[in-house]
């Protein structure tokens with residue numbers, strides 16, 4: 001006779017079984033609610049996004065000074081969107097997608113300062129911290145031209161303060177480069193997944209890089225500990241930061257204008273289906289939060305994660321957030337998508353989007369390099385492996401018949417968020433593109 005065990009009384013959700021088995025998965029969030037119903041009960045508001053956008057405006061003259069590549073956009077850190085019709089054809093003919101509408105790419109791989117989506121949240125959090133310190137020290141007051149923070153006096157002041165962060169790579173680049181540019185002493189705690197070129201680049205900018213033979217959670221923990229014992233130190237907490245989250249959220253309102261420029265005004269009959277690669281969750285959840293404020297339910301927001309590291313899907317599907325890790329279901333957390341090699345999600349980010357996220361997809365590592373090459377061959381665009389996870393959204397979702405009606409599927413516009421790429425060195429690019 002069969003033995004009764006506790007699991008039979010507390011069955012795991014079917015999606016968890018699929019994740020455990022490393023199967024590529026489409027997960028539709030059963031807790032998602034119409035935006036209008038839940039917006040008032042969310043932990044952050046539209047005013048918080050506005051506040052972040054205004055702060056970035058105030059800092060724009062300083063950024064234009066420190067990073068001349070931002071001068072054409074007058075110091076705003078923003079990226080274009082590009083239609084990628086040949087990639088669409090390739091996904092339809094070679095990857096089993098059934099994309100009927102247009103396919104767009106959000107080019108955060110081109111973001112100035114850090115060449116990845118982290119240039120949004122990371123830069124914002126460092127600037128906000130710098131503003132707080134400068135206000136407190138009487139170096140700056142409301143209404144001043146913030147470009148004065150490029151002065152030797154301000155740099156000397158910032159050099160007495162340090163900024164720490166734990167990272168798999170790209171957040172370290174963003175925080176490290178921005179902090180060093182202001183004169184802070186910057187310390188990046190890197191996990192074993194971090195690429196050597198990212199460490200070298202940071203060191204060349206005067207950032208201290210401390211390496212750990214361990215995963216991302218350990219790097220974060222060490223960063224938190226190192227900063228905790230020093231009153232002049234500030235720790236950027238990727239697992240809980242509301243500032244990172246808001247820096248990401250600002251993207252959405254700006255996207256609205258860009259879409260209008262292409263004649264696209266999403267509505268519920270013709271939704272914008274956005275897929276964002278997800279690591280700890282700050283970037284995709286922050287952007288989702290912004291998208292729902294900007295577009296309401298006309299934005300369908302999906303996260304994309306590697307089959308070996310689906311931490312956000314697992315945290316949301318079980319409702320356990322950071323109280324469960326991918327190791328708990330036997331997964332390694334290891335992936336070629338280094339920006340997504342995270343085993344435990346941010347509880348803060350997850351809780352913010354619990355009722356907003358529409359769903360998630362998982363993708364096998366084996367597909368990423370193929371898409372990386374196809375995008376290069378068809379559109380001449382290079383993005384890093386993590387960014388390629390976004391293509392799994394349209395590939396799996398365009399065949400998902402339960403979610404979109406046939407009419408909505410016909411009219412849906414798909415947007416893949418290319419989260420990084422332009423800083424990848426030539427040699428690494430050639431390797432990824434299969435050239436010698």
Ligand SMILES: *Cc1c(COP(=O)(O)O)cnc(C)c1O
Pocket residue numbers: 116117118170171277278279280281282283284339340384386387419420
């Ligand atoms: C960090 C990162 C992500 C995911 O962002 P999280 O905030 O960690 O979820 C996706 N793609 C790239 C390239 C990244 O660097």
